[in-house]
Amino acid sequence: MKKVVILSGVAALFLGACTSTGGGSLKSTEDSLAYAMGLDMGSYIQNMDTMLDANLNLAVIAKAMQDVAKSDTSVMSKEAAYNFMREYYTVVKPRKDSIASAEFIAEAEKGSNVKKTASGLLYEIVEMGDESVKPDSASTVRVLYKMTDRKGKDLQNTYDSKDTANITLKGVIPGWAEGMQLVGKGGKIKLWLPSELAYGKQGRGQMIPANSALYYEVDLIDVIPADSATK
CATH class of the missing domain: 3.10.50.40 (Chitinase A; domain 3)
Structure with missing residues (x-):
């Protein structure tokens, strides 16, 4: 159960690093929308973690989300990410x-x-x-x-x-x-x-x-x- 809670909060980690809403409070419609999107992304990550049979590092996920927001491709470009995922799904995971x-x-x-x-x-x-x-x-x-x-x-x-x-x-x-x-x-x-x-x-x-x-x-x-x- 602890893992579910943590995974659901991945996007909140990202949002907290980019825009402070004051102790996690939802002060506006935009904050509520952002938090709802975060829960949705967290649920997706949780499902992927189970489906891929992988112990995904949440800190790395949050860092990648921050890099996307900043258009920072110094760690991995979108093309490189796509190629890596394709390799993982077609070769690594089947093996x-x-x-x-x-x-x-x-x-x-x-x-x-x-x-x-x-x-x-x-x-x-x-x-x-x-x-x-x-x-x-x-x-x-x-x-x-x-x-x-x-x-x-x-x-x-x-x-x-x-x-x-x-x-x-x-x-x-x-x-x-x-x-x-x-x-x-x-x-x-x-x-x-x-x-x-x-x-x-x-x-x-x-x-x-x-x-x-x-x-x-x-x-x-x-x-x-x-x-x-x-x-």
């Missing part, structure tokens, strides 16, 4: 995520009940279910599931709402499709997907960066054969 994801998968593999397929998928069968009713690659499955990132943050979770989802295995990421064929109707399975069996180098927007390993828990409620699903 960091790749290493961290590999470490996550390696740690998961140490689990006593965890097994590994030829593709590299890790899985643990919590409950096998009805082995006579298993999905194949063309089936549609009705499931409850949650998906988390390597840090355990929920990215999707239908357990909370109890809303089942019908998902056709032909249209999903390889690791998930493979994993669902390992358990029968009524079963439950845990899956650890290396990035190449998930969203790979492309990722999925801001929610799932490139080279991200994923973890799933899935309850297989029902199996709908391909010929039944199309009727």
